[in-house]
Amino acid sequence: MTISAISTFIVVGGFVTWVLTSPGWPNVRNEFFSSSQFGASFGAVLSGFWLDVKMFLVVEVAVLIFGLLVALIRTVNTPILFPLRLLAVVYVDVMRGIPTILLIYIVGFAVPGLGLKGVPTNPVVLSGIALTMCYSAYVSEVFRAGLESIHPSQAGAALALGLTPVQALRFVVIPQAVRRVIPPLLNDFIALQKDVALVSIVGPQEAFRVAQIFAASQFNYTPLLAAAALYLCVTIPLTRIVDRLQARGRRERGGGGGVLALGPR
């Protein structure tokens, strides 16, 4: 207890002193930590952030559905699904291989360029689709790991009871698989909540974009810090929830404290 307090004090205190006594600190303080700039921009940045929140909420639901669908196509072993399975493999490989920012750029600019009727041209919708495509690939791999971790005897028991294969998936396999992968799933959502900022490159005025415009017009970077604070407001609670779920998972598996015990505590 005392050892950890002293070590915290020395490390944090040393770092703060090091930064505050740096030659450039007065300038940085004015450009990044101006309270007047913070107050002037915060309202606009917050309303921009509302678009981020709406986007990640909708995209998360779409990703859950689409990711599970892709995972099922890749896991369920039916000959009829073979062409779809091949398509799913290619999809996951390609989507995970392209930088998210590039995908948003391509979808956001190329799709409206096609001039097709009935295809959305709104950049918010298009970049939401791009994010869904990208994150569904990652999330499908998380779901797939979960589905493959359920022993085949569980599906066997469900079939033996007379459940149809679809019922066996729905009532026995999927609920157990999803429960196991909730922590890694939420981890991907934390990443997604930050990556929503990437949609700004095709136009939507979300928090990062609004802050950037402010910063450019005032020659002051404080609005960016306001945006960063808002992102933290949604990502940190989710991070805590993930930690707690993982700790509970370890307890349920009987794994004790779950930290490598390398010395006395």
Next chain:
Amino acid sequence: MSAVLELRGVTKAYGPNEVLRGIDLAVGEHEAIALIGASGSGKSTLLRCIDLLEDIDDGDILLDGEPITAPGQDPVPARRRLGLVFQAFNLFPHRNVIDNVTMGAIRAQGMPPAEAAAAGEALLQRFGLGGRGSDYPDRLSGGQQQRVAIARALLTRPRALLLDEVTSALDPELVGEVLEVIRELKADGMTMLIATHEMGFARDVADQVCFLESGRIVERGAPEQIFSAPEREETRRFLARLLAGDRAG
């Protein structure tokens, strides 16, 4: 009397490994048949094939006189008329005991949930598990879990119950409580096919004993005859090995 279950020349191979080499067997109404034999003799595979969890390569399986193994035939209706209990229980760990017991009745048989819950609770009561409905399977001993698994299979009112070494995964002191349940089912007239290593139990409960070796039924007959005066050399050797093992243990 026509048989509830009938097998004609059933074969099954995993690649080059022939697990079943032409099984002929008939299980009559209210009859209990014990399948004995060493591990790997094909007992479990036979039961899994009958419940259509594995495809057979050749031969026919008939349930109430109707084939259930025709090519392209939907296995679900036949599975709904059979019950299978596994060596490792295979309860659903994410659902509590009563949900485990009623899932088949509700989802596969279309029984109204309230009716299924009442019938399930009555079965649990009868098997000495009254009031445990809201517990999760991991709170139960192996013997209790296996009794839940038997209740789960029974609630779907199967024409025949297939029991796959249901006591092999249990601690010795828990074997008795599960065998007791099966004895009761026999007394009620349940039609059963029982793969087992419990020879005393087989002698008590079975109307007929079949000895399997290398995927064939080598010898079959009344329990007294198989256990006291086996005709085949293979059967004698198997029983002698078991006896020696019992003495050593």
